[in-house]
Amino acid sequence: MEWKFDSNSPIYIQIMNHIKKCIVSGEYKPGEQIPSVRELAVEAGVNPNTMQKALSELEREQILFSKRSAGRFVAEINKDLKGNISNDIILNFINEMHSLGYNEKEILDLVKESLKKEEK
Amino acid sequence: MSTLVSIKGVKKGYGVKKIIFEDLNLEIESGKIVGLLGPNGSGKTTLIKMLAGILSVEKGKILINGNEIGVKSKSEVAYLSERIYFNESLKVKQVINLYKDFFKDFDEDRALEMFKNLNIDINTTIKKLSKGNKEKVQLIMVMSRRAKLYLLDEPIAGVDPAARDFILHTILKNYDSEATILISTHLITDVEEILDEVIFIREGKILLQENADKLRQEKGQSINEVFREVFKSW
Numbered sequence: 001m002e003w004k005f006d007s008n009s010p011i012y013i014q015i016m017n018h019i020k021k022c023i024v025s026g027e028y029k030p031g032e033q034i035p036s037v038r039e040l041a042v043e044a045g046v047n048p049n050t051m052q053k054a055l056s057e058l059e060r061e062q063i064l065f066s067k068r069s070a071g072r073f074v075a076e077i078n079k080d081l082k083g084n085i086s087n088d089i090i091l092n093f094i095n096e097m098h099s100l101g102y103n104e105k106e107i108l109d110l111v112k113e114s115l116k117k118e119e120k
Numbered sequence: 121m122s123t124l125v126s127i128k129g130v131k132k133g134y135g136v137k138k139i140i141f142e143d144l145n146l147e148i149e150s151g152k153i154v155g156l157l158g159p160n161g162s163g164k165t166t167l168i169k170m171l172a173g174i175l176s177v178e179k180g181k182i183l184i185n186g187n188e189i190g191v192k193s194k195s196e197v198a199y200l201s202e203r204i205y206f207n208e209s210l211k212v213k214q215v216i217n218l219y220k221d222f223f224k225d226f227d228e229d230r231a232l233e234m235f236k237n238l239n240i241d242i243n244t245t246i247k248k249l250s251k252g253n254k255e256k257v258q259l260i261m262v263m264s265r266r267a268k269l270y271l272l273d274e275p276i277a278g279v280d281p282a283a284r285d286f287i288l289h290t291i292l293k294n295y296d297s298e299a300t301i302l303i304s305t306h307l308i309t310d311v312e313e314i315l316d317e318v319i320f321i322r323e324g325k326i327l328l329q330e331n332a333d334k335l336r337q338e339k340g341q342s343i344n345e346v347f348r349e350v351f352k353s354w
Contacts, residue, residue, distance in 0.1 A: 007313065007343065008340065008341055009340070012333055041292060042289065042293050045285075046292075046314060047295075047332075049153075
């Protein structure tokens with residue numbers, strides 16, 4: 001998954017979300033070791049201290065764990081994780097649609113229509 | 121993290137009438153990538169040249185890694201000037217030898233690897249290189265030193281976006297947690313993602329010094345946008 005940042009909000013939070021998505025999508029598998037802080041920072045094009053902060057937070061949230069000096073690994077996927085991430089996306093979507101003037105029924109109908117089109 | 125750069129009560133002017141700094145006080149910690157941001161004429165280059173030991177101060181004290189500006193501090197500071205300062209009739213490999221001679225902390229292998237990655241033939245004369253490549257050569261030489269303080273004055277101003285990416289990528293790749301990189305620029309959007317900390321400077325005065333993410337969180341904006349608001353001139 002490509003790293004894309006929006007400079008309007010803290011980068012470390014965006015990094016955390018990106019890694020969570022990678023885990024939920026299976027790109028990083030449970031038990032797998034992730035690259036070092038430095039490698040990830042270079043890959044993402046961000047400051048290593050910022051990357052370090054993001055990874056430490058992910059450890060605190062028990063999404064990653066570290067093995068002494070061996071590096072950081074992906075923890076077992078928390079079922080809630082996928083739910084939480086999709087929840088955030090859904091809330092953002094609903095907020096934006098509201099700001100465009102759509103009500104709940106209209107939003108549902110539009111989503112159903114789009115999904116039908118995708119199936120074709 | 122400890123204090124790497126300490127500037128206390130510095131006064132600096134040019135001639136009798138022009139005062140750049142009245143009473144400058146600033147501290148920068150080690151292990152950080154710091155953006156020195158301000159409009160043209162705000163004192164960025166003067167500040168960098170003072171740290172590089174190229175300009176003297178009239179009053180006040182500057183310490184770099186505990187040393188006053190002098191031979192010792194200069195040996196721990198790597199300075200990238202805005203202009204191309206090599207003798208352009210030299211070949212790249214002659215410049216490499218020059219650096220090897222001058223600087224104990226110069227890492228020749230690192231430099232050679234970067235030239236190889238960029239397909240820059242070290243037998244080429246500097247004069248024959250494109251502007252973008254000249255700038256890259258200069259940057260590679262500076263970043264191949266294992267210094268304590270890197271001073272980069274407008275490292276990406278004169279080059280195309282792809283070259284900019286390479287330069288920022290090089291800076292990140294060579295990051296050393298014991299050293300600090302001070303980047304002076306007005307191209308904030310390109311650079312902000314790699315910054316730990318930002319310093320806003322205007323007319324010789326420090327307006328703010330803050331952690332980049334913290335500032336984004338406080339203002340809900342990018343550093344570039346905060347800068348535009350702070351420096352709006354109408």
